[in-house]
Amino acid sequence: MSAYPNDAGSSVESSVDEGVLTLTLDSPSDGNALNIAMTEALSGALEQVNDRRDVHCVLLRSSSRHFCTGGNVKDMQSGSDLMSGSVEEVRDRLLRSLHRITRALSALDVPSVCAVNGAAVGAGCDLALMCDIRLASTKAVFAESFLRLGLVSGIGGSWFLARIVGYAKALELTLTSEFIDAEAARSLGIVSKVVSEDALDIEARSLAKRIAQNPPTALRMAKRLVREAADVPLSTTLDMAASMQAILLCGHEHKEAVGRFLVEQQAAKKRTRI
Incomplete structure (x- = not known):
């Protein structure tokens, strides 16, 4: 494991391990x-990712019992920090x-995984929604x-929420300010898996590392293809898919991956004979 070259600041810890950049809210x-x-601190770290060829996945987590509680209400009352002027x-x-933060997360070429423990409310909920x-x-x-x-959501969370849970449910969650637990979030598609508090970091790191093991150029293209396909016509998606596939078929990553696959397949056949 290595520290990220440019310090993200005291409020965000960063490290790279096996292709995974872990950013910890601290x-x-x-x-x-x-x-x-x-x-x-967070946006500064995220804005460097696309130029880092040793980073294949981003893992966003927190070091404390809450993920992110949104804006600081005391600052709102006093009119300081972001609210001054x-x-x-x-x-x-x-x-x-x-x-x-919104622009940096939505522009990431590599996939992002978010591990949520405790409260993810207000802007903290939006921050989680911005991850893949x-x-x-x-x-x-x-x-x-x-x-x-x-x-209202001031950092674009409504855009992400509506695309995850649909217009009607996004409006309901917004207009009621309802708190939902992890299982309810899973049923809505906000989270893909719910695990115990002790297992959260293990599961999130395992997922991020599995993602990061993929061929890096194909990985970035795969994410872009899925992301763009959500908002463009099928014809545009087919054009993109053909161009990306042609580039990958002629590249060394594909040839190396095919070679590994055939070796693994042959080894599996030998094991079944024993």
Whole structure:
């Protein structure tokens, strides 16, 4: 395991192991709130990923009992941090600060896995929704809780939520600010698996490492193809698929993968004869 070359900051720990970049939210005193320091640390680390050929998957997790509790309510009351200044200044700060995370996560060429323990509420819920695959512990809770504070999702979470659970359910979760547990989140497709609190990191790291073992160029293309296919016509998807497949069929990754497959197949046949 190696530390990521550019320090992500004290509020986010980072390391690379077997192709997996692990980013750990590490500000337990405020529930990993998305303040300016956390936002800059996380977005700064994410913005470097696409240029790193030793990173094949990103794992986002927390070091404390909560994943991310959203915005800091005390800062909201005092008008400090992200909430200070005029309407124009706050809007500009949101676009330049919090939205850096949204843009960086949605632009990742490599897959992202999120391990959610404890609260993922408000902007913390949105942060989890921005990742490609989410796992949760039995103690996880999710909420689009903005209306409780007279707010809306300010970092684009509504875009991701509607695409995951559908328009009607996204509207229900938004308008009620309902808290849902891990099993309810799984039934809605928000998380793909629920495990015990002790097993969460093990399961999430195992999944991220399995993903990262794939041929890197094909891995990035596979993610892009699925992502783009959700919003373009079939004809466009077919054009993309043909171009990507042609590149991969003529590349060394495919030839090496075929060679490994044939060797493994031959070895399996020998084992069955014994």
